[in-house]
Amino acid sequence: MDIARAQDAPMSSYERFYEVVRTIPTGRVTSYGVVARLAGLPGHARQVGYALAALPEKHDVPWHRVVNVRGEVSTRSGGRAYEEIQRALLEDEGVVFNERGRVDLTSFGWP
């Protein structure tokens, strides 16, 4: 046999969110609510944020591509530094922020 695992193994909601975030293309952004919906857990937007806050040190999750439904970087407890890092990472991928610090979701939104 080649592979016969991971599919049947029970996945926590956190891992399901991470899997969805990994599918966001470079240079695009999506909202917490969309991640929750694509993970099969509509209405769990807050939990997506909670899951991303709990990311382990080592991961391959492009968390910076997740913004709120208004297209802006969500403020979080813990410091403003991360918010600026997130914006810098996105701009590095070609995402444009307008003068109000928001991304045009009709242009960069995914899907």
Added chain:
DNA sequence: CTAGTGACTGTTT
């Protein structure tokens, strides 16, 4: 078990 908290969102002011 209850209560407080939070990287959210949709509706109403």
Added chain:
DNA sequence: AAAACAGCCACTA
């Protein structure tokens, strides 16, 4: 357009 409210649900104490 921005702010206030209410609904939402997993985690922690």
